[in-house]
Amino acid sequence: MWPCFASDISSMAxxxxxxxxxxxxxxxxxxxxxxxxxMAAAVNNYASYRSGGHAWMLGRFVCPVARLxxxxxxxxxxxxxxxxxxxxxxxxxxxxxxxxxxxxxEDSCPATIDAAEVKLQAAAIGAVAERIPPGVRVYVExxxxxxxxxxxxxxKAAHVRAKIRTGGVTADAFPQIDEIARFVRACYAxxxxxxxxxGLHHPLRSRHRLTYDDDAPSGTxxxxxxVFLAAAFCYNGIGAADTPRLLGLESTDELEFSDDGVAxxxxxxxxAEIETIxxxxxxxxxxxxxxxxxxxxxxLNLI
Numbered sequence: 001m002w003p004c005f006a007s008d009i010s011s012m013a014x015x016x017x018x019x020x021x022x023x024x025x026x027x028x029x030x031x032x033x034x035x036x037x038x039m040a041a042a043v044n045n046y047a048s049y050r051s052g053g054h055a056w057m058l059g060r061f062v063c064p065v066a067r068l069x070x071x072x073x074x075x076x077x078x079x080x081x082x083x084x085x086x087x088x089x090x091x092x093x094x095x096x097x098x099x100x101x102x103x104x105x106e107d108s109c110p111a112t113i114d115a116a117e118v119k120l121q122a123a124a125i126g127a128v129a130e131r132i133p134p135g136v137r138v139y140v141e142x143x144x145x146x147x148x149x150x151x152x153x154x155x156k157a158a159h160v161r162a163k164i165r166t167g168g169v170t171a172d173a174f175p176q177i178d179e180i181a182r183f184v185r186a187c188y189a190x191x192x193x194x195x196x197x198x199g200l201h202h203p204l205r206s207r208h209r210l211t212y213d214d215d216a217p218s219g220t221x222x223x224x225x226x227v228f229l230a231a232a233f234c235y236n237g238i239g240a241a242d243t244p245r246l247l248g249l250e251s252t253d254e255l256e257f258s259d260d261g262v263a264x265x266x267x268x269x270x271x272a273e274i275e276t277i278x279x280x281x282x283x284x285x286x287x288x289x290x291x292x293x294x295x296x297x298x299x300l301n302l303i
Contacts, residue, residue, distance in 0.1 A: 014303040016259040020274040021228060022057055022303075026293055027087055027195070027286045029062035033169050034211035035288035039067065043074040045290070046084070054294045054303070059284045060087040060115060065097040072109055087115035087139075087286075094118060094128050102133040115139065117163055117197070117286075122154040129158035139163040139195050142183065144175055149186045156190045166227065166285070167199010169211050171219040174199055180227060181243040188234040188281065197286035200224040203296050205250050222247070224285055224293065229255070231282035232274055233267045242267075252300055 028049065029035075030042035037045070046061045063071050065088045075084070090097045101113050119141040120128060132138050140155050141163040142148045148162075155162050164183045167174045187194045202208060204223035209216040226247045230238065233246065246264060249255070256263040261270040269277070287293060297303045 015257045016271040017257045017262045017269075017274060018297075018302050019056070020271045020278065021225070021232070021257075021262065022293075022297065023275075023278070024057065024059045025224070025228070025278070025284050026057055026290050027059040027062050027197075027284045028290050029197070029286040029288045030290075031063065031067070032198075032286075032288050037288075039070045039074045043071065044076070047076055049290050050084075054290075057294060057303075058290060060085045061111075062087050062089065062117075062286050064089040064091065065100050065116075066091055068100065068104055071111075075109070075111065084111035085115075086111055086113045087117060088113050090116050090118040090138075094120075095131055098131045098133055098136075101136060105133065105135070117141065117195075122151040125151075125154045125158045125160065129160055132160070137161060141165060141197075144179065148183050149190075152183075152186050152190045152192050156192050161283070162187055162192050162194040164194060164196050165198050166196045166222050171210065171217070174219060174221065177222075177244045177247045180222065180247055181230065181240075184227070184231050184282075185234065185240065185243060188231070193281050193283055194231075195282075195284045195286070196224075196227055200227065200285045201287055201289050201292040201296075203293065203300060203302070204252070205248055223249070225252075225255075227285070228278075228282050229262065229264065232262075232269055232277045233264065234281075235273065235277055236267045236269055238267055252302070257302060 028046050030037045030045055049055060049058050061084055063086055088101060101116060105113055114135060115137050117139045125140055138160040140160055142151045152162055199221050202221055202223055203225045205226055207218055207220050210219050226249055230243050230246045254264055261268060
């Protein structure tokens with residue numbers, strides 16, 4: 001694992017635009033590979049991040065519905081200011097899982113589930129949407145390797161959100177740049193909000209070990225700045241040919257972050273516009289590490 005804690009990293013005064021772009025962006029998924037922590041370790045990490053100097057970048061705690069009892073047992077006494085927000089992974093029996101979510105939110109636990117993630121075929125999205133508890137936003141993972149537009153239309157019709165898997169622990173788990181570009185542009189065209197998951201530990205597209213094992217194979221990983229800037233610049237009319245180019249950037253040399261906004265080539269967005277886009281369109285990404293995104297942004301002098 002990354003050797004330093006996010007709360008230990010000294011921070012420069014980040015610009016308003018980078019703060020808008022990455023504020024609350026990391027949904028912490030320490031239970032999942034490649035970290036694969038036990039519940040106590042993941043919960044303790046999240047508690048530490050919530051009280052650390054970069055808590056403003058932290059989103060929800062990601063937990064399978066099947067492990068909610070384990071999560072409650074692991075929560076520390078005096079869990080910090082405000083309720084913990086959870087995004088839960090719904091299993092094959094979505095009806096039973098959504099009933100469990102509703103009961104959880106009715107209990108007095110100092111945590112609330114306000115997001116859920118589910119993998120479905122497009123034909124099933126409408127039926128499942130009818131079972132969603134009040135106050136829970138659902139993200140439906142769009143299958144890879146096919147044109148996403150029909151599935152995204154079904155997501156739109158069901159008033160839920162989309163999810164893209166951007167990596168994993170093997171090289172073939174990472175979609176091609178064109179796949180991500182097609183997904184992001186289709187979501188924008190349909191007016192569908194989305195999140196990403198897996199493989200986005202690093203700010204920029206770059207090559208890294210695929211797991212934390214010393215002998216793990218390496219592969220090229222997508223960058224969360226690339227993905228979320230590509231989504232944001234949809235609102236500035238980024239072209240179909242430019243979207244993959246932005247997703248392929250491997251340095252910040254062509255990017256300009258300031259309090260006024262962010263710029264890449266002829267595309268410009270204000271910090272206020274970015275903040276709105278993050279709330280309404282490109283919402284977050286799941287990562288088994290919070291420390292890596294923070295540390296690497298710091299190494300780029302962005303925070």
